[in-house]
Amino acid sequence: MKVKKWDVIIIGIFVLASFIPALIFTLNTRSASDGYYVEIKVQGEFYERVQLTGHTGRDEIRIETDLGVNIVEIIDEKVGMYEADCPDKVCYSPEYISRPGETIVCLPNRIVIEVKGEKPQEDDEDIITGFKSDNHD
Known part of the structure; x- marks a missing residue:
């Protein structure tokens, strides 16, 4: 089976498109952490x-x-x-x-x-790391 030029282009577009949700999530997280x-x-x-x-x-x-x-x-x-x-x-x-x-x-x-x-309170615990919010800024 031979790989064609358009196959590579379409796969490349899908790979780039797969990063769009991560970019949107990062931008939303940054605005919420303001x-x-x-x-x-x-x-x-x-x-x-x-x-x-x-x-x-x-x-x-x-x-x-x-x-x-x-x-x-x-x-x-x-x-x-x-x-x-x-x-x-x-x-x-x-x-x-x-x-x-x-x-x-x-x-x-x-x-x-x-x-x-959103601003974490001093006594809130981070559910991911388990650390208190005032331990890492």
Whole structure:
């Protein structure tokens, strides 16, 4: 049986294509390991995204809508509602959040603040290596 030129080309294309999933997985892992960020939605629409990992200092984000005015405060790697003109003030509790999955919601002004991303906690154990997450950075 003789190997033809097109056989080699097709096999080469398949070999190169087999690396595409590994490349996609590497890119997705790299973006997930960038730490965590806060995502702000106003009236169900995306408003702003701010990186929390490595954030230092104090920043304010003023949100003005026809429903009211809110000021979101980011201090170091935590985010909280600094000011809200809503009547119930439920959005002040919890005061500041910093872990993925935590949210602050101001229902009257329809604002949702959510911490997203992945950052291993100090007491989390890596399921692959069995080491604590603070043993290898």
